[in-house]
Amino acid sequence: EVQLVQSGAEVKKPGQSLKISCRTSGYNFTNYWIGWVRQMPGKGLEWVGIIYPGDSDTNYSPAFEGQVTMSADKSITTAYLQWSTLKASDTAIYYCTRTRTAGELGSAWNHWGQGTLVTVSS
Amino acid sequence: SSELTQESDVSVALGQTVRITCQGDSLRNFYASWYQQKPGQAPLLVFYGKESRPSGIPGRFSGSRSGNTASLSITGAQAEDEAVYYCNCRGNTALELLVFGGGTRLTVL
Numbered sequence: 001e002v003q004l005v006q007s008g009a010e011v012k013k014p015g016q017s018l019k020i021s022c023r024t025s026g027y028n029f030t031n032y033w034i035g036w037v038r039q040m041p042g043k044g045l046e047w048v049g050i051i052y053p054g055d056s057d058t059n060y061s062p063a064f065e066g067q068v069t070m071s072a073d074k075s076i077t078t079a080y081l082q083w084s085t086l087k088a089s090d091t092a093i094y095y096c097t098r099t100r101t102a103g104e105l106g107s108a109w110n111h112w113g114q115g116t117l118v119t120v121s122s
Numbered sequence: 123s124s125e126l127t128q129e130s131d132v133s134v135a136l137g138q139t140v141r142i143t144c145q146g147d148s149l150r151n152f153y154a155s156w157y158q159q160k161p162g163q164a165p166l167l168v169f170y171g172k173e174s175r176p177s178g179i180p181g182r183f184s185g186s187r188s189g190n191t192a193s194l195s196i197t198g199a200q201a202e203d204e205a206v207y208y209c210n211c212r213g214n215t216a217l218e219l220l221v222f223g224g225g226t227r228l229t230v231l
Contacts, residue, residue: 045159
Protein backbone atom coordinates (compact mmCIF):
# COMPACT_ATOMS: atom_id res chain seq x y z
CA GLU A 1 0.00 0.00 0.00
CA VAL A 2 1.34 3.40 -1.01
CA GLN A 3 1.60 5.79 1.94
CA LEU A 4 2.78 9.36 2.34
CA VAL A 5 3.06 10.35 5.99
CA GLN A 6 3.93 13.93 6.81
CA SER A 7 5.57 15.37 9.88
CA GLY A 8 3.50 17.07 12.56
CA ALA A 9 2.26 20.61 12.95
CA GLU A 10 4.82 23.34 13.56
CA VAL A 11 4.61 26.71 15.30
CA LYS A 12 7.48 29.05 14.51
CA LYS A 13 8.42 32.71 14.80
CA PRO A 14 9.21 34.93 11.82
CA GLY A 15 12.84 34.63 10.82
CA GLN A 16 13.20 31.06 12.04
CA SER A 17 14.04 28.10 9.82
CA LEU A 18 11.98 24.96 9.28
CA LYS A 19 12.17 21.61 7.49
CA ILE A 20 9.05 19.45 7.11
CA SER A 21 9.05 15.88 5.84
CA CYS A 22 7.01 13.46 3.78
CA ARG A 23 7.93 9.84 4.55
CA THR A 24 6.88 7.44 1.81
CA SER A 25 6.44 3.68 1.61
CA GLY A 26 4.91 0.99 -0.56
CA TYR A 27 6.50 1.90 -3.89
CA ASN A 28 9.81 2.65 -5.61
CA PHE A 29 10.59 6.11 -4.24
CA THR A 30 13.04 7.02 -7.00
CA ASN A 31 10.61 6.49 -9.87
CA TYR A 32 7.77 8.90 -9.10
CA TRP A 33 7.58 12.69 -9.00
CA ILE A 34 6.65 14.18 -5.64
CA GLY A 35 4.96 17.54 -5.41
CA TRP A 36 4.40 20.04 -2.62
CA VAL A 37 1.15 22.01 -2.47
CA ARG A 38 0.32 24.99 -0.25
CA GLN A 39 -3.12 25.82 1.07
CA MET A 40 -3.35 29.08 2.95
CA PRO A 41 -6.17 29.44 5.50
CA GLY A 42 -9.52 29.39 3.72
CA LYS A 43 -7.89 29.48 0.28
CA GLY A 44 -7.26 27.22 -2.68
CA LEU A 45 -4.46 24.87 -3.67
CA GLU A 46 -1.17 26.19 -5.07
CA TRP A 47 1.81 24.28 -6.39
CA VAL A 48 5.01 24.98 -4.50
CA GLY A 49 7.10 22.73 -6.71
CA ILE A 50 8.00 19.21 -7.71
CA ILE A 51 10.99 16.93 -7.24
CA TYR A 52 12.07 13.69 -8.90
CA PRO A 53 13.85 11.69 -6.20
CA GLY A 54 15.70 9.54 -8.73
CA ASP A 55 18.01 12.41 -9.68
CA SER A 56 16.74 15.23 -7.43
CA ASP A 57 15.57 17.20 -10.46
CA THR A 58 13.41 20.06 -9.16
CA ASN A 59 11.02 22.63 -10.54
CA TYR A 60 9.68 25.47 -8.42
CA SER A 61 6.58 27.49 -9.17
CA PRO A 62 7.59 31.09 -9.87
CA ALA A 63 6.04 32.39 -6.63
CA PHE A 64 8.16 30.02 -4.56
CA GLU A 65 11.49 30.15 -6.39
CA GLY A 66 14.15 31.22 -3.91
CA GLN A 67 11.70 31.08 -0.99
CA VAL A 68 11.82 27.35 -0.23
CA THR A 69 14.03 24.35 -0.95
CA MET A 70 12.86 20.86 -1.83
CA SER A 71 15.05 17.79 -1.31
CA ALA A 72 14.79 14.02 -1.13
CA ASP A 73 16.69 11.32 0.75
CA LYS A 74 16.57 8.07 -1.19
CA SER A 75 18.04 6.07 1.69
CA ILE A 76 14.96 6.71 3.85
CA THR A 77 12.44 7.37 1.03
CA THR A 78 11.59 10.78 2.42
CA ALA A 79 11.01 14.12 0.76
CA TYR A 80 11.53 17.47 2.44
CA LEU A 81 10.42 21.07 2.14
CA GLN A 82 12.43 23.69 3.99
CA TRP A 83 12.55 27.39 4.71
CA SER A 84 15.61 29.31 5.88
CA THR A 85 13.70 32.43 6.94
CA LEU A 86 10.00 32.02 7.70
CA LYS A 87 7.48 34.82 7.27
CA ALA A 88 3.97 35.17 8.68
CA SER A 89 2.67 34.74 5.12
CA ASP A 90 4.09 31.18 5.08
CA THR A 91 1.31 30.15 7.46
CA ALA A 92 -0.56 27.39 5.65
CA ILE A 93 -1.14 23.67 5.32
CA TYR A 94 1.47 22.02 3.12
CA TYR A 95 0.65 18.74 1.38
CA CYS A 96 3.00 16.33 -0.34
CA THR A 97 1.61 14.30 -3.21
CA ARG A 98 2.79 11.70 -5.72
CA THR A 99 2.11 11.24 -9.43
CA ARG A 100 -0.03 8.36 -10.57
CA THR A 101 2.44 7.07 -13.17
CA ALA A 102 6.11 6.19 -12.72
CA GLY A 103 8.54 8.48 -14.51
CA GLU A 104 5.81 10.62 -15.96
CA LEU A 105 5.01 14.18 -15.04
CA GLY A 106 1.35 13.91 -15.80
CA SER A 107 -1.26 16.06 -14.20
CA ALA A 108 -2.80 13.26 -12.11
CA TRP A 109 -1.70 13.03 -8.49
CA ASN A 110 -3.40 10.13 -6.76
CA HIS A 111 -1.58 9.80 -3.45
CA TRP A 112 -1.52 12.58 -0.87
CA GLY A 113 -0.05 13.08 2.57
CA GLN A 114 -2.30 14.19 5.41
CA GLY A 115 -0.88 17.72 5.36
CA THR A 116 1.40 19.65 7.72
CA LEU A 117 0.08 22.83 9.33
CA VAL A 118 2.78 25.47 9.57
CA THR A 119 1.97 28.48 11.73
CA VAL A 120 4.34 31.44 11.74
CA SER A 121 3.53 34.04 14.35
CA SER A 122 5.40 36.34 16.66
CA SER B 123 -0.85 31.93 -20.02
CA SER B 124 -1.14 28.93 -17.73
CA GLU B 125 -4.02 30.25 -15.62
CA LEU B 126 -7.08 28.04 -15.01
CA THR B 127 -10.47 29.65 -14.27
CA GLN B 128 -13.31 27.93 -12.40
CA GLU B 129 -16.69 29.07 -11.13
CA SER B 130 -16.51 30.07 -7.49
CA ASP B 131 -19.76 28.50 -6.37
CA VAL B 132 -22.15 26.02 -7.92
CA SER B 133 -25.24 24.39 -6.45
CA VAL B 134 -27.23 21.33 -7.45
CA ALA B 135 -30.40 19.70 -6.19
CA LEU B 136 -30.00 16.26 -4.68
CA GLY B 137 -30.08 13.63 -7.43
CA GLN B 138 -29.67 16.09 -10.27
CA THR B 139 -26.74 16.54 -12.62
CA VAL B 140 -24.16 19.29 -12.29
CA ARG B 141 -21.22 20.37 -14.44
CA ILE B 142 -18.18 22.23 -13.13
CA THR B 143 -15.94 23.88 -15.70
CA CYS B 144 -12.27 24.85 -15.92
CA GLN B 145 -10.98 27.21 -18.62
CA GLY B 146 -7.42 27.82 -19.70
CA ASP B 147 -5.14 27.86 -22.73
CA SER B 148 -3.09 24.90 -21.52
CA LEU B 149 -6.20 22.71 -21.68
CA ARG B 150 -5.90 22.80 -25.47
CA ASN B 151 -2.72 20.74 -25.10
CA PHE B 152 -3.15 18.78 -21.88
CA TYR B 153 -5.94 16.97 -20.07
CA ALA B 154 -7.08 18.17 -16.68
CA SER B 155 -7.27 16.19 -13.50
CA TRP B 156 -9.93 16.90 -10.89
CA TYR B 157 -9.72 16.83 -7.11
CA GLN B 158 -12.39 16.81 -4.43
CA GLN B 159 -11.55 18.39 -1.10
CA LYS B 160 -13.78 18.19 1.94
CA PRO B 161 -13.18 20.29 5.08
CA GLY B 162 -10.17 19.13 7.04
CA GLN B 163 -9.16 16.55 4.44
CA ALA B 164 -6.45 16.23 1.82
CA PRO B 165 -7.50 16.50 -1.83
CA LEU B 166 -8.78 13.33 -3.51
CA LEU B 167 -8.28 12.59 -7.21
CA VAL B 168 -11.71 11.92 -8.76
CA PHE B 169 -11.06 12.07 -12.53
CA TYR B 170 -8.12 12.43 -14.90
CA GLY B 171 -7.05 12.15 -18.49
CA LYS B 172 -9.48 11.68 -21.32
CA GLU B 173 -11.80 9.32 -19.46
CA SER B 174 -10.19 7.82 -16.37
CA ARG B 175 -11.66 7.45 -12.93
CA PRO B 176 -9.52 6.14 -10.04
CA SER B 177 -10.52 2.95 -8.33
CA GLY B 178 -13.16 3.58 -5.69
CA ILE B 179 -14.55 6.76 -7.24
CA PRO B 180 -18.27 6.38 -8.06
CA GLY B 181 -19.30 6.15 -11.67
CA ARG B 182 -21.42 9.29 -11.35
CA PHE B 183 -18.20 11.33 -11.77
CA SER B 184 -17.13 11.91 -15.37
CA GLY B 185 -14.98 14.34 -17.29
CA SER B 186 -14.73 15.89 -20.73
CA ARG B 187 -12.80 18.49 -22.69
CA SER B 188 -13.69 20.83 -25.53
CA GLY B 189 -11.24 23.40 -26.81
CA ASN B 190 -9.86 25.31 -23.84
CA THR B 191 -12.49 24.06 -21.39
CA ALA B 192 -12.47 20.95 -19.23
CA SER B 193 -15.56 19.85 -17.36
CA LEU B 194 -16.34 17.58 -14.43
CA SER B 195 -19.88 16.25 -14.33
CA ILE B 196 -21.68 14.57 -11.46
CA THR B 197 -24.74 12.65 -12.60
CA GLY B 198 -27.16 12.16 -9.72
CA ALA B 199 -25.37 14.28 -7.14
CA GLN B 200 -25.37 12.95 -3.57
CA ALA B 201 -25.10 14.82 -0.31
CA GLU B 202 -21.58 13.45 0.18
CA ASP B 203 -20.47 15.15 -3.04
CA GLU B 204 -20.67 18.53 -1.35
CA ALA B 205 -17.07 19.76 -1.41
CA VAL B 206 -14.63 22.08 -3.17
CA TYR B 207 -13.46 20.81 -6.55
CA TYR B 208 -10.16 21.81 -8.14
CA CYS B 209 -8.94 21.28 -11.66
CA ASN B 210 -5.24 20.84 -12.33
CA CYS B 211 -3.26 20.77 -15.55
CA ARG B 212 0.23 20.97 -16.95
CA GLY B 213 1.24 24.51 -17.71
CA ASN B 214 2.11 25.92 -21.11
CA THR B 215 5.56 27.14 -20.08
CA ALA B 216 8.68 25.59 -18.60
CA LEU B 217 8.45 28.11 -15.76
CA GLU B 218 5.05 26.90 -14.62
CA LEU B 219 4.82 23.16 -15.09
CA LEU B 220 1.64 22.65 -13.10
CA VAL B 221 -1.35 24.85 -12.32
CA PHE B 222 -4.47 24.54 -10.16
CA GLY B 223 -7.74 26.28 -10.83
CA GLY B 224 -9.13 28.48 -8.08
CA GLY B 225 -11.63 25.87 -6.95
CA THR B 226 -15.42 25.51 -7.16
CA ARG B 227 -17.49 25.12 -4.01
CA LEU B 228 -20.30 22.66 -4.75
CA THR B 229 -23.43 22.81 -2.61
CA VAL B 230 -25.94 19.96 -2.79
CA LEU B 231 -29.41 21.27 -1.92
